[in-house]
Amino acid sequence: MKKAKLFIPILGAVLGLGVYAGHANEISRKATSTTEQSWEVINPSGDLTDPDNYQPYSGDIATLCPSDEVLCGIKAENDGAGKPQMTNELKSEINSGTPTSHVFYRAEN
Structure with a gap:
């Protein structure tokens, strides 16, 4: 049970970081294309x-x-x-x- 309590927040942080990195990459690509x-x-x-x-x-x-x-x-x-x-x-x-x-x-x- 303790492992699950620790695993869920870590999984959430990793998924959140992945979404943020993907969004930042998309914004960077759009900025480059309109230069x-x-x-x-x-x-x-x-x-x-x-x-x-x-x-x-x-x-x-x-x-x-x-x-x-x-x-x-x-x-x-x-x-x-x-x-x-x-x-x-x-x-x-x-x-x-x-x-x-x-x-x-x-x-x-």
């Missing part, structure tokens, strides 16, 4: 709101785009197909022609 990425413009004279006009950029997009003349990169979430997710807010920022925390420009060559 903004840097995207470089392929054709600056093309449609700047077209996701196909961007390619992933692994460096610091702010360093690649240090000026304010020609749009050269954006920060956006991956749409799941390897392209930037073009939200209405991001499209508006792109169309404004002004650098923002998501839209980066460089000097025209």
